[in-house]
Structure formats: structure tokens, C-alpha cells
Amino acid sequence: MDGSDPREVVAGLCRELVERGLSGVLASGNVSCLAGDGRTLAITRSGVSFADTTAANVVTCDVSADRRSAAPRSPGPSIELPLHLATYRACRFGPRAVLHLHSAYSVAVACLDLEALPFVHYHQALLGSESTPFVPYRTPGSPELAELAAAAFERVSTRALVLAHHGCLVAVEDAAAGVALAEVLEDVCRILIQTAGRHRELDADEFPRLAALFQTYGR
Template sequence: MNARCLNRGTAGNLSARHGEGFLITPTGMAYDELVPADIVVMDLDGSRRGARKPSSEWRFHRDLYAARPEAGAVLHAHAPFATALACLGRDIPPFHYMIARFGGGTLRCAAYATFGTQELSDHALRALEGRCACLLANHGLLVFGRDLSHALDLAVEAEALCEQYWRASTLGRPPLLDDAEMQRVLEKFAGYGQQED
């Protein structure tokens, strides 16, 4: 994440579904210094195995895996543009058709709650209904994908759109695509790319 400018230092976290639970990065450790033994194995009941403490945000990872069977990996980052816009506490509107890439007509912003709390997880899950990405107010970006590579691609795309929205907004008020157009885009995205048989 750091190499893709999504994160700095030890902020953010990653996880991947594993059996009946998931693997998650440890809290407060630099990603480029991690070794396999640092990764924490967690069950959906919140129990863990391993020498390290899990990310403080393990709750929204756990809750996403429990609620969304299509989630194979979860990524949370303090990406600069996504975080700046999250600090405004507003959804990103359909200024660009690629907003539909995340499952709807907006990139929602979850209500603020203290990091690492069940309240934050609950807010995030509400914002992710029908979506695979959201902003976390006064905090950052949260995405899930079918695997780690897909989640990373979605996070990079979300950060790029946040930067584009920020830049466009500094020049004026970007015109927005209407609901009917966003519905057409969502329908086209359903068959976009290489489909598995």
C-alpha cells in the first residue's frame, strides 16, 4: 500500500479470507518489515492465534467477512485524497461514471466513530450496503475485493477518483450524472471485462 501511495508508516490494514476466518496484518508494524509469522490468524468469533496483536480495526474486517460472502480480501488505508474528502463527511457524487465501479451511484461516506470500535464497523457496513468501497468520515478509505490484488486495484481506483473529484471541485462545481445514466453504467459494468464461465 505504501508503494502505491495509499498509506504511510504503519497506518491502514489488510486482511484475506482464510478457511472459516481470516488473516490480518498486526497493529502498529511497518508493512515492509513484516514476516509471515507477524500475520495474525483470526476466527469470526474474534478469537486469534499468533504472536502479534491484530490490527485495531479487526472488527470491520470480521464483520465484512461475516456479512459479505463475496469478500475475499479487505483493505483499509489513509490514502491522501480519500482521507481529505472523508474529512468533509460527504458522499462522493457521480461526477464521473467510474464511481459505479464500487457498486452504486455514489461513493458513500460512513458516519464517524472512534477507530477500532464496533460502532465504526457498524457504520462502515451500512455504507457498504450494495457497495465494495466507502469512505470513513474523518478517517480514510475501506474497500473489499475478491482477493488482495483486486482489493488493491479498487483502492487505487478509489483514490484516483477522489483526487479527480478534489481537482475538479477546485475549478468549480462538477456536473453530475443523473440516476438513469448511473443505472445504465451499472448494467454495463455487470458484463464488463473477462467473465468467468
């Protein structure tokens, strides 16, 4: 989507999330993407649902500005701007778009006492080369939540996070793939709920072999 107006890209992703039933009952959450130059970020406005997001009410911010002062005064960006900036900074895949959702199964899974999602073939090939980690609960919108998310991205080679008692996040290199990856993550969460806590962990020794396999998956 390089070259597109990033506000249009964000609005399009929000529309797609609603159409695919990933927006949760309140159509809440937040979406951002980088402009072509990588210096500007477009993000959903605070308090505006996915269903009501249009290019006209998407907010743009300077990525290089200090995290706490990046927000323009009015109209305000999502309170999760620090979480998005932390993701662009720390995710190893060099994302161009970030989607933070309160989708039904991801919220259900976020309430489980786990450290990572179980391995699900082939979903895992798209989510990253290690199991999707849980980020411990911190107040939504807080710098502490952003810092813990960044720490998880630094520790684990992943495009996705589960935010405890809150929801999930996916980070994608191509904004056009954002909703599809959110759908993959939601499907893993659905599968986990359907195992009713009886899932088995894959032997960690297998992960390096799978990581090598995933590098060429789909190419």
C-alpha cells in the same frame, strides 16, 4: 490467490501498497484476507506499519468467533478487526480481502462534508454499481464504526467506503485485485479534490442503466 498462505497474501498486499504510494505518510492502515476455507482470516498486526509487515507478524483469527472475542490475546490483530469482519459479513460482493487505508487523497476527501463520492466513469464500474458512500465518523476500532460500515454495505452495492475524517476501505473478491482497486478509489478521490468542490452529481435515473452496463464490463 486461493491455496496461498493468507499471511503471505496480506504481507504481499502491504508491500504493494507501499510500492504504489498508497500507504500514506505513516504507512498505517490494515489489510486482511480469508484463507481458502473461508473460516480463517489473516490480518495485519496492531501497531505494525505496512512497511514492516511480513508473513511472520500477520495474525490469524477465526472468522466465526464472536466479533469481540475473535482477537487472540497476543500478538494482537489490528484494532480494526471488527471493521474487517463487518465488511466480510455485509458487503454484497462476497469479498475475500479487505484493505483499509489512510492514503493521502482518501483522507483529504474524508474531511469533506459529503454523503457519497461523485460518479467517475469508468472508475465506478470497478468500485460498485452505486456511488461510494461515506460512513459517518466514529472512533477508529470501535464497534460503532464497524456497525455503520456494515449498514452502508447493506444499503449500497459497493466494494468501497469512505470513512469520514479517517480514510477509506476497499473489499475485493480476488485479493490480487485489492491494490489496483485501492488505486482506483484513490484516483477518484484525487479527481474530487481537483474539482475543488465544483463537481456535479449524475442524475440518479442513470444508475440502473450503468449498473446493467457494468455487469458485463471487462468480460
